[in-house]
Amino acid sequence: MIEILTSGVALGVHVPGLLLRDRLREQGASARVTVLERLMPAHTLATTARSKQAFHRDFRVALAGQKLARDASIATDAQAVDDLLRDWRAREVSRFVVFSGFWLPIIERYVERYAAGADGVPVDVCHVDSVQSPSFDKAGPTTLAVEHVWLADAANERIPCSIPVSREEPLAWTDRDHRLLVHGGGWGMGTYRERAPELLTHGFELDVVAYENRDLAELDGVRFFMIDPEWHPWLDDGYPPFGPVVPDEVPVFAQREGHHGSFDLARRALATVSKPGGGTLLDSLWSATPAVLLEPFGPHEQRNAELWQHLGFGIAFDDWAAKDFATDVLEDLHTALLAASPADYSRALL
Structure with missing residues (x-):
């Protein structure tokens, strides 16, 4: 079971996770997407919705808000996180693919609780942007041994790999x-x-x-x-x-x-x-x-x-x-x- 971890705050993070899930399922793999915001209380989600509207109406507000953003994992509900960790254990998740850095502290808790002293669970950090995006900067360093996957790589000026949006050929x-x-x-x-x-x-x-x-x-x-x-x-x-x-x-x-x-x-x-x-x-x-x-x-x-x-x-x-x-x-x-x-x-x- 491959667990794909996204955030609903940005569709540029969430939709690539959905695409990866579908491309994996087409090849017979078992994969599921989990959205970080499902672990948050209703009042936090309401604040997120209001921020989206404000950011749309004034790009200057959006740029200022990005600078003030904090680690979203601290806004999650503790019981919801515990339930999810038990669910991962029950479903025998064999690999995590992380599209938002805010998931890394939660995976750390899972490893400490269920995989400490073992080989652990492989974690791919999938970068949709060509450099590290703000969610990974805000989350800070991780104790996990992660594999970095770049869908675009500004440092080396190339596209190492990608997630097909469609198997159809581009239109002429x-x-x-x-x-x-x-x-x-x-x-x-x-x-x-x-x-x-x-x-x-x-x-x-x-x-x-x-x-x-x-x-x-x-x-x-x-x-x-x-x-x-x-x-x-x-x-x-x-x-x-x-x-x-x-x-x-x-x-x-x-x-x-x-x-x-x-x-x-x-x-x-x-x-x-x-x-x-x-x-x-x-x-x-x-x-x-x-x-x-x-x-x-x-x-x-x-x-x-x-x-x-x-x-x-x-x-x-x-x-x-x-x-x-x-x-x-x-x-x-x-x-x-x-x-x-x-x-x-x-x-x-x-």
Whole structure:
């Protein structure tokens, strides 16, 4: 049994865990995803939901909040943690794959209680970002003997391995819509909304991922999509319910099987326009869709952007604007992405 440990605070951490689970199950392995927030009391989750809304509405608040964040494992309920440790023991978990550093102190407790003096349980720390992300910095050093797995590696300027979002081949460049996918990650953060009018004036149609109803507007050339605002990763084991939204109409959200719904939009787009989160890079890689990179959410995302530009997979928004938003620039990036051939982490894990 492989236990995949994520956090619902960031879909760029949680969705890759779901993808890994599905790729493992396709190969006959037993794997389960557990979300850290399921161990937290209701009042803590309510605070998290309020923070998400504030971070979406003002990127400056988000950047300040990131600096003030603390180790989330201390907010967990002690009884819930004890129950989970017993559950791991009963299910004979044979390996942990950790996507959030806040899980490491909890695994330490498990090892102390059930595996002290033995060989222990192998722990893979799976880095979605190209450098260590804030959750591992906030959690501090660990006593566990972990194996570090990098889905992107800024230090060595490469992609050592990856998690396939889909087994489908990327869509051919000539078969793509003349559209851009514009979004702000799972929390809808960043400056993507401010960039939409400029992109429209240059002849692109847009698929914009809204975060709340107040983001919607009647704009020619723009289709809006949204993750169900009532859904949170700790409510179920599926991908975010996702669908098109129209002002003054009741939306219909659906949970995609196998991968998240927004990836279907990325596959058909000429580029994604977004901050450089780790999940965005993963989608870019497996859809062979170039990333037009907006302002990063912290230093780790800045390193993501630098890596993607170095590899020829992405371009900064202002640099693309200086080239008059030329589509042949995007086609060159698409060609470079097609040539990437990272190892499949799910296969290596087995």
